[in-house]
Amino acid sequence: MTTPKTLYQKIWDSHVVHEEPGQPALIYIDRHLIHEGTSPQAFSGLRAEGRKVRRPDLTFAVMDHSVPTTDRTLPIIDTDARLQFEALEKNCRESGVRLFDMHSKQQGIVHIIGPELGITQPGQTIVCGDSHTSTHGAFGTLAFGIGTSEVEHVLATQCLAQSYSKTLHIVVNGKRPAGVTAKDIILAIIGKIGISGGTGHVAEYGGEAIRGLSMDGRMTVCNMTIEGGARAGMVAPDETTFAYLEGRPFVPRGKAFQEAVERWKQLRSDDGAKFDMTVELNAKDIAPQVTWGTNPGMVAGVTARVPDPHSFSDLNDQKATERALIYMGLKAGTPIVDIPIDRVFIGSCTNSRIDDLRAAAQFVVGKHVARSIKQALVVPGSRGIKAQAEKEGLDKIFTAAGFEWRDAGCSMCIGMNADVLPPHERSASTSNRNFEGRQGKDSRTHLVSPLMAAAAAIAGHFVDVRDFDVTPVE
Amino acid sequence: MQPFSTHTGKVIPLDRVNVDTDQMVPKQFLKALTREGFGRVLFYDWRYLPGEKPNPQFVLNFPRYKGASILLTRANFGCGSSREHAPWGVKDYGFRVILSPSYADIFYNNCFKNGILPAELSEEQIEELFRRAEKEQGYSLTVDLPDQTVSDNHGLKYKFEIAPSRKEVLLKGLDDIGTSLQHEPEITAYEKTHAASATMYDQVDIKNYSNGR
Numbered sequence: 001m002t003t004p005k006t007l008y009q010k011i012w013d014s015h016v017v018h019e020e021p022g023q024p025a026l027i028y029i030d031r032h033l034i035h036e037g038t039s040p041q042a043f044s045g046l047r048a049e050g051r052k053v054r055r056p057d058l059t060f061a062v063m064d065h066s067v068p069t070t071d072r073t074l075p076i077i078d079t080d081a082r083l084q085f086e087a088l089e090k091n092c093r094e095s096g097v098r099l100f101d102m103h104s105k106q107q108g109i110v111h112i113i114g115p116e117l118g119i120t121q122p123g124q125t126i127v128c129g130d131s132h133t134s135t136h137g138a139f140g141t142l143a144f145g146i147g148t149s150e151v152e153h154v155l156a157t158q159c160l161a162q163s164y165s166k167t168l169h170i171v172v173n174g175k176r177p178a179g180v181t182a183k184d185i186i187l188a189i190i191g192k193i194g195i196s197g198g199t200g201h202v203a204e205y206g207g208e209a210i211r212g213l214s215m216d217g218r219m220t221v222c223n224m225t226i227e228g229g230a231r232a233g234m235v236a237p238d239e240t241t242f243a244y245l246e247g248r249p250f251v252p253r254g255k256a257f258q259e260a261v262e263r264w265k266q267l268r269s270d271d272g273a274k275f276d277m278t279v280e281l282n283a284k285d286i287a288p289q290v291t292w293g294t295n296p297g298m299v300a301g302v303t304a305r306v307p308d309p310h311s312f313s314d315l316n317d318q319k320a321t322e323r324a325l326i327y328m329g330l331k332a333g334t335p336i337v338d339i340p341i342d343r344v345f346i347g348s349c350t351n352s353r354i355d356d357l358r359a360a361a362q363f364v365v366g367k368h369v370a371r372s373i374k375q376a377l378v379v380p381g382s383r384g385i386k387a388q389a390e391k392e393g394l395d396k397i398f399t400a401a402g403f404e405w406r407d408a409g410c411s412m413c414i415g416m417n418a419d420v421l422p423p424h425e426r427s428a429s430t431s432n433r434n435f436e437g438r439q440g441k442d443s444r445t446h447l448v449s450p451l452m453a454a455a456a457a458i459a460g461h462f463v464d465v466r467d468f469d470v471t472p473v474e
Numbered sequence: 475m476q477p478f479s480t481h482t483g484k485v486i487p488l489d490r491v492n493v494d495t496d497q498m499v500p501k502q503f504l505k506a507l508t509r510e511g512f513g514r515v516l517f518y519d520w521r522y523l524p525g526e527k528p529n530p531q532f533v534l535n536f537p538r539y540k541g542a543s544i545l546l547t548r549a550n551f552g553c554g555s556s557r558e559h560a561p562w563g564v565k566d567y568g569f570r571v572i573l574s575p576s577y578a579d580i581f582y583n584n585c586f587k588n589g590i591l592p593a594e595l596s597e598e599q600i601e602e603l604f605r606r607a608e609k610e611q612g613y614s615l616t617v618d619l620p621d622q623t624v625s626d627n628h629g630l631k632y633k634f635e636i637a638p639s640r641k642e643v644l645l646k647g648l649d650d651i652g653t654s655l656q657h658e659p660e661i662t663a664y665e666k667t668h669a670a671s672a673t674m675y676d677q678v679d680i681k682n683y684s685n686g687r
């Protein structure tokens with residue numbers, strides 16, 4: 001009998017190009033995604049060494065981080081951003097890499113369009129110079145973020161030198177209650193394990209609550225895996241995965257698809273496979289989550305209060321909490337539902353897919369954004385999602401309720417374009433990071449689900465969406 | 475890459491846990507096209523007041539730590555974004571060594587691509603180094619990579635662990651692309667048997683550049 005293997009080990013084993021004792025293995029990379037932010041120096045490095053892109057056919061480029069979400073027929077006034085776009089265009093042209101530029105009908109956030117177009121497929125290895133590459137793990141791929149030197153390495157060799165990681169099994173048992181979404185599940189997981197709980201590990205998610213999620217929901221969970229310290233998070237592919245993939249532009253057709261599905265079905269951890277660490281949660285115990293601090297682990301259920309720094313036993317945690325509360329302009333003991341909001345951002349590679357927009361739209365239909373809200377943005381993750389949402393009339397629902405309906409990109413998650421959260425203003429944001437200054441200098445971010453963000457926009461402060469009639473759409 | 479063997483330098487204590495890479499190099503500096511010049515903007519929002527006036531409250535601006543080349547900090551250093559601009563900033567500022575109880579994976583990895591030694595010591599050892607660095611003006615350490623030790627002039631000597639392959643990369647200043655390309659025949663062989671391809675079955679709106687091969 002062979003030793004049971006984890007999903008991670010199966011993918012690892014099938015990608016080893018070279019290994020020798022005491023050295024990292026050379027593993028093959030099936031898909032390399034690049035964007036304007038972290039690739040220019042990699043191409044310069046190649047040029048300086050006289051090296052070429054080995055597999056331009058396996059490399060896909062997109063403009064997403066700095067693109068405007070307003071009218072793109074206008075000239076780009078941000079000179080630095082324009083130079084970045086020009087550099088990406090030139091690098092792709094010279095090396096034969098396919099590019100979704102900002103005018104492409106399929107342009108979008110790199111981690112949104114990979115799956116949407118079927119570039120992402122089960123069993124692959126995928127890397128990108130972006131930490132949220134973990135998103136693609138929702139398809140049972142080994143996908144993780146890399147630095148620019150490694151981008152250069154993959155461009156030159158289509159391989160990466162890697163050491164075998166430890167494995168972490170995260171099991172979410174039972175059914176999730178109405179109003180509790182994939183975002184709440186992953187925030188609750190990070191709240192439990194901490195932002196470095198998964199460091200050194202590759203995570204695999206399982207359990208009824210994960211199986212019950214749509215692909216959009218699974219992508220949200222895998223996306224934020226990095227916020228818990230693990231570079232990659234995966235969900236074994238199943239019928240939900242296959243149904244999502246069928247018919248997408250880069251997915252094989254007919255008999256080839258059926259053969260692929262048979263292969264993909266083998267991509268699961270064998271019964272009895274050993275993980276280095278296991279974490280279990282019960283979905284029924286998870287409330288809608290709201291972050292109150294300056295990292296994603298500083299999170300609580302919506303019915304909770306902002307914690308007292310002295311409630312933490314560790315001195316470093318006390319200091320970090322004190323600092324976070326000063327930065328966030330919050331007093332310990334404040335009920336989370338009493339926190340007023342200035343701006344709302346529904347978007348990012350975490351929560352800008354069609355299910356997210358449907359959930360938010362379903363809540364806001366017939367309602368209006370509170371007077372105290374200065375701006376409420378909806379930024380679809382891709383132009384494909386934008387078109388789909390418009391077909392369903394979601395854009396009309398949002399604009400009628402007082403939201404702005406924008407073009408696709410990273411937008412206010414990172415604020416590299418004009419979509420910036422002003423100093424000392426407070427957002428309800430569906431993005432992934434509430435670090436100091438993340439959405440803008442001195443800005444204050446509260447991470448929530450699209451449903452919670454929509455509800456906060458209407459009320460002007462956080463509310464418990466479970467108090468409303470919310471039917472799950474995912 | 476510049477090889478690393480031993481280094482002696484002044485220590486600066488950055489007393490914060492979970493320092494993320496957004497703090498090291500904020501987003502407005504991610505539009506650069508080169509790897510240079512990030513030392514000036516390292517810890518930008520903490521380091522500068524409006525108008526780029528140095529913030530006297532921030533440790534990098536304390537005169538006593540001027541010229542420090544060893545960054546002493548708390549757990550989970552470098553979490554968050556994969557941006558290599560963070561280690562580029564650390565290096566360009568003049569740091570050759572980071573001392574912390576733990577690092578985030580991607581940042582840790584990126585350090586080795588840039589000739590920075592991220593040494594791991596226990597929480598207690600880091601605590602002791604904080605005490606000494608804050609007490610003694612000009613507190614310096616010698617970091618010996620071949621020996622895997624950190625020592626001061628008062629007899630303190632700590633051993634640290636590092637994977638032998640990581641150590642070798644720093645000691646030799648290896649170009650890892652060159653190392654990997656030595657296995658080019660194996661890469662080609664893998665490609666023949668595994669036939670990775672990305673065929674487009676439906677037309678999508680993409681610019682299909684030819685690489686002229």
